[in-house]
Amino acid sequence: MYAQMIKSEATKEDPVKLAAFQARIDAGEKIEPKDWMPEGYRKTLIRQIGQHAHSEIVGQLPEGNWITRAPSLERKAILLAKVQDEAGHGLYLYCAAETLGVSRDELTEMLLDGQMKYSSIFSYPTLTWADMGAVGWLVDGAAILNQVPLQRTSYGPYARAMVRICKEESFHQRQGFDIMMKMVNGTAAQKHMAQDALNRLWYPSLMMFGPSDAESVHSEQSMRWKIKINSNDELRQKFVDQTVPQAEYLGLTIPDENLAWNDDKGGYDFSQPDWSEFFDVLKGNGPASVERIEARQTAWDDGAWVREARMAHAAKKQATTLAAE
Amino acid sequence: MSVAGLIRMGDSTLVLGQRVSEWCGHAPALEEDIALANTALDLIGQTQLWLGLAGEREGQGQDADALAYRRDPWDFRNLLLVEQPNRDFGVTMMRQFLFDTWHLEVLRTLAQHPDAEISAIAQKSAKEVTYHRERSTDMVIALGDGTEESQQRMQSALVRLYPYVGEMFTIDPDDLIDMATLRPGFDAHLTATLDKATLTRPASEFAHQGGKTGARHSEHLGHILATMQSLPRSYPDAKW
Ligand SMILES: [Fe+2]
Ligand SMILES: [Fe+2]
Ligand SMILES: [Fe+2]
Numbered sequence: 001m002y003a004q005m006i007k008s009e010a011t012k013e014d015p016v017k018l019a020a021f022q023a024r025i026d027a028g029e030k031i032e033p034k035d036w037m038p039e040g041y042r043k044t045l046i047r048q049i050g051q052h053a054h055s056e057i058v059g060q061l062p063e064g065n066w067i068t069r070a071p072s073l074e075r076k077a078i079l080l081a082k083v084q085d086e087a088g089h090g091l092y093l094y095c096a097a098e099t100l101g102v103s104r105d106e107l108t109e110m111l112l113d114g115q116m117k118y119s120s121i122f123s124y125p126t127l128t129w130a131d132m133g134a135v136g137w138l139v140d141g142a143a144i145l146n147q148v149p150l151q152r153t154s155y156g157p158y159a160r161a162m163v164r165i166c167k168e169e170s171f172h173q174r175q176g177f178d179i180m181m182k183m184v185n186g187t188a189a190q191k192h193m194a195q196d197a198l199n200r201l202w203y204p205s206l207m208m209f210g211p212s213d214a215e216s217v218h219s220e221q222s223m224r225w226k227i228k229i230n231s232n233d234e235l236r237q238k239f240v241d242q243t244v245p246q247a248e249y250l251g252l253t254i255p256d257e258n259l260a261w262n263d264d265k266g267g268y269d270f271s272q273p274d275w276s277e278f279f280d281v282l283k284g285n286g287p288a289s290v291e292r293i294e295a296r297q298t299a300w301d302d303g304a305w306v307r308e309a310r311m312a313h314a315a316k317k318q319a320t321t322l323a324a325e
Numbered sequence: 326m327s328v329a330g331l332i333r334m335g336d337s338t339l340v341l342g343q344r345v346s347e348w349c350g351h352a353p354a355l356e357e358d359i360a361l362a363n364t365a366l367d368l369i370g371q372t373q374l375w376l377g378l379a380g381e382r383e384g385q386g387q388d389a390d391a392l393a394y395r396r397d398p399w400d401f402r403n404l405l406l407v408e409q410p411n412r413d414f415g416v417t418m419m420r421q422f423l424f425d426t427w428h429l430e431v432l433r434t435l436a437q438h439p440d441a442e443i444s445a446i447a448q449k450s451a452k453e454v455t456y457h458r459e460r461s462t463d464m465v466i467a468l469g470d471g472t473e474e475s476q477q478r479m480q481s482a483l484v485r486l487y488p489y490v491g492e493m494f495t496i497d498p499d500d501l502i503d504m505a506t507l508r509p510g511f512d513a514h515l516t517a518t519l520d521k522a523t524l525t526r527p528a529s530e531f532a533h534q535g536g537k538t539g540a541r542h543s544e545h546l547g548h549i550l551a552t553m554q555s556l557p558r559s560y561p562d563a564k565w
Contacts, residue, residue, distance in 0.1 A: 069553065069555055070556075071557055072557075074390075075565055077369045080366050087350075091355050091356075182565055187562055299351045304353075305475055308471070309468050313471045
C-alpha cells in the first residue's frame with residue numbers, strides 16, 4: 001500500500017507498562033502524542049506515516065506530468081485540484097509524524113537519501129491521458145481500501161488525518177472513473193489508450209498492497225498495535241473483487257488469463273504480480289524511480305534559498321516586534 | 326466590440342495559469358506547492374469565464390475550450406509578462422506580484438463596468454486576486470528582505486521582468502478600459518512593496534510590446550501552446 005513492507009520494531013520495555021498499553025489498544029482507546037508508548041510503536045509509526053506522507057508527495061509527480069497537457073480547461077482544473085489535494089495529504093501526514101518527534105525536514109532527508117521509501121506504484125510512468133483516469137480509478141481506489149480501516153488505527157493523530165484524507169480519495173476515484181468512461185466511449189484512439197493504461201497499471205496496482213503477509217514477520221505486531229488493520233492478501237482480494245465488475249462495465253479487459261470467479265471463496269481467482277519486479281522497484285529500480293527522487297531532490301535543493309530567506313525574514317520581523325515592545 | 330478585450334483578459338489568465346501549474350509537485354515547500362496550485366486554479370477558472378463570454382459574444386460557436394485549445398499563437402492576446410518562463414521561484418513570485426498588482430487594479434475598475442456580465446466576472450475574480458496580491462506581495466517582501474542571496478535573486482528577477490511592465494498600461498482601443506489610468510495605483514503599490522522588500526526599481530522604463538496586440542509574442546508562447554494544445558489538436562474528434 002502507500003506504506004509497504006513496514007518493519008515493525010521490537011520493544012524491550014517494562015512488561016507492566018507494555019501490558020497496560022496493549023490493554024488500552026484492545027479497549028479501542030486512542031493513543032495520543034503525550035501518552036506513554038513503547039519505543040517500537042513510536043518508531044514503527046514514524047516509518048509507516050512517513051512512508052505514507054512521502055507517497056502522497058512523490059505521487060504528485062506522475063499526475064503532475066499531465067497538468068500542462070490536460071485536454072480541456074475543466075479537466076485541467078480537476079487534475080490540478082487533485083494533485084493539490086495529494087500535497088495536502090502529505091502535509092497532514094507529516095504533521096501527524098511530527099507529533100512522534102520527527103520533523104518534516106528530517107523525514108524529507110531520509111526520503112532523499114534512500115533510508116525511507118515511497119509506494120512502489122509511483123515509480124511507474126504515466127504515458128497517456130488515460131493514465132489520469134486509470135490512476136484515479138485503480139490507485140486511489142486501492143488507497144481507499146487501505147485507508148478506510150486506518151481511520152480506526154490506534155494512534156489518534158494518524159486516525160484523524162485518515163478521516164480527512166479518505167473523503168478526498170473517494171472524489172479522486174470517481175473522477176478517475178469518469179475519465180475512463182469518457183475514454184471508452186470515445187474514439188478508437190481513446191479506447192486504445194484506456195485499455196493500454198489498464199494493461200500497464202493493473203499489476204503495479206496489485207503490488208500496492210505488498211507481498212503476502214505469510215512472508216512478513218512484522219505484520220503480526222503491527223496488527224496487535226492496530227496500526228495495521230487488515231492483511232495484505234485480504235485487501236488485495238477485496239480490490240480485485242471490486243474492480244473486476246467496474247472493468248466489465250467499462251468494457252475493458254483485465255490483463256490476466258487466470259482471472260475467474262471462484263464460487264467456493266466468493267471472490268475472484270487471479271494471478272499474482274511479478275514480485276521480483278516489485279522488489280526491484282523498492283530498491284530504486286522502477287522505470288521512473290530515478291526521475292522521481294531526482295525531482296524531489298531538485299525541488300529540495302532549489303528551494304533551500306527560499307526556505308532560508310523566509311526564516312531569516314521571520315526572525316527579522318520578530319526582532320522588530322520585540323524591540324517595539 | 327468587447328470580444329477582443331475579453332480575449333485579452335482570458336488569454337493572460339490562461340497563459341499565467343498554465344505557467345504557474347508547471348510548479349505543481351516541484352515547489353520549495355509543501356505550503357508553496359499548495360498555494361501555487363490554488364493560484365493556478367483560480368486563474369484557470371477565470372479563464373473559463375472570460376473566454377466563455379468572449380466565445381458567446383463572438384457568436385461563431387466557439388466555447389472557452391475551443392478558444393484556448395484551437396487557436397494559433399498569433400491569435401493569442403496575452404501580456405508578454407505572463408508567457409515568461411518560471412525560472413527560479415523568485416522570478417515566478419516577482420512575475421506573479423507584478424501581474425497581481427496590475428490585475429487587481431484592472432478588476433476593481435471592471436467591477437464598476439456598465440456591462441453587467443463583465444462586472445460580474447470582475448467582481449468574482451477581484452475577490453480571488455485580492456488574496457493573490459496579498460500573498461505575492463508578502464512573498465516579495467520576505468524574499469527581498471530575507472538573506473543576501475534571496476535579496477540578490479529578487480533584485481535580478483525584478484530587473485529581468487520590469488521591461489514587461491510597460492505593456493500592461495499602453496492605451497489601446499481593444500482593451501476593455503483605459504489601462505493608462507491604472508498606472509498610478511500600480512506604482513503606489515509597487516513602490517511601497519519594493520521599499521519594504523529592500524529592492525530598487527530599475528531606472529529604465531523601456532517596455533517590450535506585442536503581447537496584447539499579438540504583433541510579436543516571445544518565443545516562449547509557441548512552446549506553451551504546443552504543450553497545452555497537444556491532445557485536442559492531435560485528436561480533433563475526441564471528447565474528454
Ligand atoms: Fe493517495
Ligand atoms: Fe492522497
Ligand atoms: Fe488521491
